[in-house]
Amino acid sequence: MCLAVPGKVLELEGSMGRVDFGGIQRELCMDLLPEIELGSWVLAHAGFAIQILDEEEAQKTLALFREWADFEAENSLGPTPLDGVEPSGGGDGSPA
């Protein structure tokens, strides 16, 4: 029942914070996480930060920090010929 999305806290002012979600930003209310620090990752739901994300654990679950490479820089998101070849991984086009 709960869409909540991870984002990184860029700024804090009073009990509001500016959070980045991979290229878009939104202000979130921090009333539910009064101990929050700059640079933390949080879960966003309905305009609030509801929980802090454990960065170390998150690294183990690749999905969280999956980087969709900046589109302009890459100039393409890697098309996939559909004739039985495995998906080439939309998003990075780069080896690392």
Place this chain on the structure above:
Amino acid sequence: MAPLLDERARADALVARIQAAVTRPMALMEVCGTHTMAIGHHGLRSRMPAGLRLVSGPGCPVCVTPAEDVDRAIAMAKEPGVIVATFGDMIKVPGTRGSLAKARSEGAQVQVVYSPLDALRLAQDKPDHTVVFVGIGFETTTPTIAATMLRARAAGVENFCVLPAFKVVPQAMEALVLSPQTDIDGFICPGHVTALIGVAPYLPLAEKYGVPCVVTGFEALDILEGVAMLVEQIAAGEARVENQYKRAVPYEGNPKAMAIVDQVLQPCDAMWRGVGVIPGTGLEPRPEFASMDARTRVPVEIPPPADLPKGCSCGAVMLGLLLPSECPLFGKACTPASAVGPCMVSSEGACAAYYKYGGA
């Protein structure tokens, strides 16, 4: 390294684990509507072994909101000087006669908001109106609304109030286990609810009733891993509470958030649409916050509620007793275009998901 390729390999490994463990028929209930949608979205059912049933539970707060609450919101929206603010999820849910969307098309003041704070802001911008925020949600959402009520009080905003329709999850899960009709081998527990309430509330389900529980996240890999952990417990005859979603769920949840809820709201009985009254599974404003209870702030008359339309099987579907396709109305009288019951209307409802993803 191409992230999607690596994820695909990990998914394949988890599917292999699941297939190895499902050596007899097993039924898992995903309590949370967001899990239902995520499973459909990634086409995960098509990768599960035939013996494994993934059953949807009553975990869609929109679906289980009684018709009476919808009727009340509609009646309030039609009152002069009242604006009803709501999450987008609620706007098409049918009450006894029509929905908030229909009421809006007839001139009622209804505003879709992304956050309860937007509703508070609306109240501050329109001091000559009363803003009623439709307070639906499970424990992921309830703290955000309680915190908004505290802010309203601190800022002296008198024209903001909440129509309480909150639901609490763990007791509902217990009711499911106790019901003689349901047959659940394990629970896929809602990751974000648990991020707030913590892991402990599920312990009785495992320890007292012998039903394994795994707190699970919402990415495809999370769900596959949660399912793998559950079927491996079941195969080994174990019943424990495990946490697959450690990156977002500390054992204790978010005690500060739950304290805010406790400050503003108190338990009450709640009616789960199609299921019945489950004691202690609702929340309403405490007496000191009664001035923010929309039921008394905006008294309205509503038609005698009809809980579910005739023939609608949402109740049985939400308990996991029927597959959506087994409801006589499914795909015929009841489709997303002309939804009869809340499970089809709600974007997260089991029937809507089944219709959209074809049981995928």
Place this chain on the structure above:
Amino acid sequence: MGARILLDHGEGGAASARLVSEVFLRWLGAPPVLEDAAVVPGAPRLAISTDSFVVRPPFFPGGNIGKLAVCGTVNDLAMMGATPRYLTCAFILEEGLELDELDKIVAAMAATAAEAGVTVVAGDTKVVGRGEVDGVFINTTGVGFVPQDVTLSAGACQPGDRVLVSGPIGDHGTAVMLAREGFGIQSDLVSCCQPLADLAAVVLEVAPGLRCMRDPTRGGLATTLLELCEASSVGIVLSEAALPIRRQVRAATDLLGLDPLYVACEGRLIAVVPDHQADAALAAMRAHPRGVGAAIVGAVVEAPAKLVLETGMGGRRPLVALEGAQLPRIC
């Protein structure tokens, strides 16, 4: 169909389709296939199309309603293989609209028309009382010429064909929604709104076997592909991994619980080409400034007429028609 017009009827999804068939086509007659523009006999062959624009807010990142009004109709003509030539434009203005705003809108129309190589040759203006329309509504009707040997149709797709898209999906709808709905989301996302006649011409030249082009607008990529399945009685299999989607669109739709496959584009084209011409078509698109990020995203298969997505997780799920608007969700 209920007794009133609902917002859903204007969203380009299933409710819109029902309204068109149950009211407009019932009275005005139904052609065998619903195309982007009507190609009528005569020499030269004319393509004609009309569209009305009611976008809110009228000024959004990447453009305004004027630019959109030109691009929308020009692109519908271009999708039929026509060279767009002439436009009419009719305005319905709300009493109280600032002249300054109107000026900027019309200036944008002129600039876009010049960029697209079309001339506006006729127009009309009406004004109605305050509150009777929302600011500015614009209708444009366009006329273009189709070469004798070009016949593109939504009904022409065949099993084995490839489906290409000319760039990242969902930019326009997301940019407009963020500008409109006050979700408090900041981003530097701009609408992809642009005229496409030159890109379409390049595709046609490089892939003479081209079956069909469409510009996916309301309802997004999925809705347009469903229309092709229906018109051609074929299935389409889409690859999730191949879909070009900008980070910000993915992040915004994730946050709001929306599906980018159903979010409007404006300035993108879908091309269905025979398999052996797909690589050439892709290369030509990518070499063109309006085709940056083009990709082969799917393949046409035998009936039944269903659209299926192969997910990154190795699963499959059907993509069905949206009933009406997608709404932001918290669940």
